[in-house]
Amino acid sequence: MYKPKYALFFDNHTQQCCTNVGHGFNAENFADDIQRIGADLVGFHAKCNQGFCYYDTKIGNRHPSLQKGHDLFGDVFNALSKRNIKVCAYFNCGLSNEDGVMHPEWCKVTPDDKIFHKYVLDSDITPYLRIMCINSPYRDYLLSLIREVKEKYPVAGFLLDSFNAFPCVCKHCVEGMRKLGMDPKDPEDQAKFAQLSDERLAKDISEIVQPRRDGLMMFCLGLSPRDNLKYGSYLECECLPTVPCWGYDWLPAKSRYFRTLTQNNESILNMTGRFYNWGDFGSLRTDAAIEYDLFFGLANGMRPNIGDHFIPDGTYYRGIVNSLSRIYGKLKQYDPWFDDAKNPVDMAVVLPEMTVNETSKAVIRMLSELNMQFDLIDSENDWSKYDLLVLPDYVNVDDVIREKLAVHFKKGGKIIATGTSGLDVDGTHFVFEKEWGVSFKAEKTFNPCYFCMTENYKDVTPELPLTPNADCIEAEALPGTIEAAKLVAPYYDKGFDGIYSCFYTPPAAPTELPFITMTKQVAYCSGKLFSGYFKAASVELRSLFKMMIDHLLAEPMLLTGEKFPSFARAFVSEQPSRKMVHLLNYIPELRGEMLIVEEALEAYNIPVKLRLDGQKVKKVYSCPDREEIDFVIDGNYVTFTVPYFKGYSMTAVEFE
Numbered sequence: 001m002y003k004p005k006y007a008l009f010f011d012n013h014t015q016q017c018c019t020n021v022g023h024g025f026n027a028e029n030f031a032d033d034i035q036r037i038g039a040d041l042v043g044f045h046a047k048c049n050q051g052f053c054y055y056d057t058k059i060g061n062r063h064p065s066l067q068k069g070h071d072l073f074g075d076v077f078n079a080l081s082k083r084n085i086k087v088c089a090y091f092n093c094g095l096s097n098e099d100g101v102m103h104p105e106w107c108k109v110t111p112d113d114k115i116f117h118k119y120v121l122d123s124d125i126t127p128y129l130r131i132m133c134i135n136s137p138y139r140d141y142l143l144s145l146i147r148e149v150k151e152k153y154p155v156a157g158f159l160l161d162s163f164n165a166f167p168c169v170c171k172h173c174v175e176g177m178r179k180l181g182m183d184p185k186d187p188e189d190q191a192k193f194a195q196l197s198d199e200r201l202a203k204d205i206s207e208i209v210q211p212r213r214d215g216l217m218m219f220c221l222g223l224s225p226r227d228n229l230k231y232g233s234y235l236e237c238e239c240l241p242t243v244p245c246w247g248y249d250w251l252p253a254k255s256r257y258f259r260t261l262t263q264n265n266e267s268i269l270n271m272t273g274r275f276y277n278w279g280d281f282g283s284l285r286t287d288a289a290i291e292y293d294l295f296f297g298l299a300n301g302m303r304p305n306i307g308d309h310f311i312p313d314g315t316y317y318r319g320i321v322n323s324l325s326r327i328y329g330k331l332k333q334y335d336p337w338f339d340d341a342k343n344p345v346d347m348a349v350v351l352p353e354m355t356v357n358e359t360s361k362a363v364i365r366m367l368s369e370l371n372m373q374f375d376l377i378d379s380e381n382d383w384s385k386y387d388l389l390v391l392p393d394y395v396n397v398d399d400v401i402r403e404k405l406a407v408h409f410k411k412g413g414k415i416i417a418t419g420t421s422g423l424d425v426d427g428t429h430f431v432f433e434k435e436w437g438v439s440f441k442a443e444k445t446f447n448p449c450y451f452c453m454t455e456n457y458k459d460v461t462p463e464l465p466l467t468p469n470a471d472c473i474e475a476e477a478l479p480g481t482i483e484a485a486k487l488v489a490p491y492y493d494k495g496f497d498g499i500y501s502c503f504y505t506p507p508a509a510p511t512e513l514p515f516i517t518m519t520k521q522v523a524y525c526s527g528k529l530f531s532g533y534f535k536a537a538s539v540e541l542r543s544l545f546k547m548m549i550d551h552l553l554a555e556p557m558l559l560t561g562e563k564f565p566s567f568a569r570a571f572v573s574e575q576p577s578r579k580m581v582h583l584l585n586y587i588p589e590l591r592g593e594m595l596i597v598e599e600a601l602e603a604y605n606i607p608v609k610l611r612l613d614g615q616k617v618k619k620v621y622s623c624p625d626r627e628e629i630d631f632v633i634d635g636n637y638v639t640f641t642v643p644y645f646k647g648y649s650m651t652a653v654e655f656e
């Protein structure tokens, strides 16, 4: 199977009113530009979300303005193939407006009896499009197009879009639900059936594409990563961080999750964009902004993919070619150290249903700000490779988790838990009460809660009652459990009694209720620490989290000094006989409505300590110039200083 190194993707959803698709297009010039940029894989449209085909089809709707006999996709494919650049064929599966116009009976019907779907009609991305029902005859039509492309062009793979799993109550879906004993009027069954339908389509496409047998890339956007690895052959993280539905918290989550799933070393692509949003032709993000996304991915085992737009007549603007050439030229210098590198970690965060929500965003940010090396895992992952697990805010213990935790405790594993994590699914008691070191009393305490550190921990936060900005449960410490912080009650709870408002609620009396407890294996916070950090980003909450980590993890893999800013990011990767330390110094700033990265930031004399785990250091050097750096062995760590970098720095530590 082809393993791409530098990919480009051209969006090309061209309306029927466009009169010159492919007119005057010079595929050789276009391919020269791709070669200049340094890409080795190009994603190009075979069929767009408007329902038009750009290849030589006998079945589908060619774009009406393609000249007779013009095979736009084929021209691009041939010109790129001559230059040894691979092509992935893009199909929009879920959206196909022209087919919906010609065959309204192929469209999804929403449960409130509409063809236009509210999620799409007003969407920031691809509004006003008809959504196709993949249980209607559209299904066979779509499959025949995919088969046609596979037979006609020796492409490297298929990128299949818009597996959106929107519920449909057309006659085909209603009959399908009835056959499975589902209730077509029940919203839960409608949603479940839509999921099953998407999965069934992926399976059928997989039988045509045969990605594993024929060594083809195949990925379905919208389908879960596990299903993608089952029916497809690689993973792709689509993330335009400037669009609110993704943002700058998406890639940090997906990168740490996807790499736990690719057991057979499947490729993971990191798709960003040169613009702010799909359909935004007139923007070019700064080099620093695009670099930040791509270095982040590379340092975490993902190969770069830059999203762009194909202009109907094939014009490729110099400004874009120049920018992308500069960016890929810069990244390529580091390839020897990125190739097949893996990311060793100290811990994993458990999110039973892996979702990017307030809690996961906050826990990822806090761990990143503390330079911790970690994975994200769900209930299905193998937990046994991790010594330390973080169960943030809401991880109640069901049967699956109970079994995994029992194994984890038995081997001496450690847990950091917050909020209701550790309670049974009904929230009535701690399932591993002895290990947790606390017993459950009540669901709620005060509104608002405050906390104070106990004597031995008074230096962790400033001396005043602070708020976790979150609800706390009422618990009681068991004998022998360390109580590092206790709750402080307010004068009265917030509220309105019908006449008087209680809005100003100062802290009053300290209580005996524990806020943070620690045992040999568990550090527990009775408040939803991460939800609180998401609301107010209070650095004291991060200090508490660090204290809990310090209690259970004596020697973190990577330490940087205070001079390393909290917004900067640090990663460790490894190849046989060497480890790489990646430092990223960029900051997304909210300017008006847009989060932008304008420039790479400079940093000087950053001290780094990397845990050795018994390995003997041969040399330390900066990449890609291989300039040696002085180092000192300090116990189980090698310490060195990164003298200067701007934006991104990679240092390699080679072992004997």
Ligand SMILES: [Zn+2]
Pocket (backbone or CB within 6 Å): 107, 108, 109, 133, 134, 135, 136, 168, 169, 170, 171, 172, 173, 174
């Ligand atoms: Zn349907």
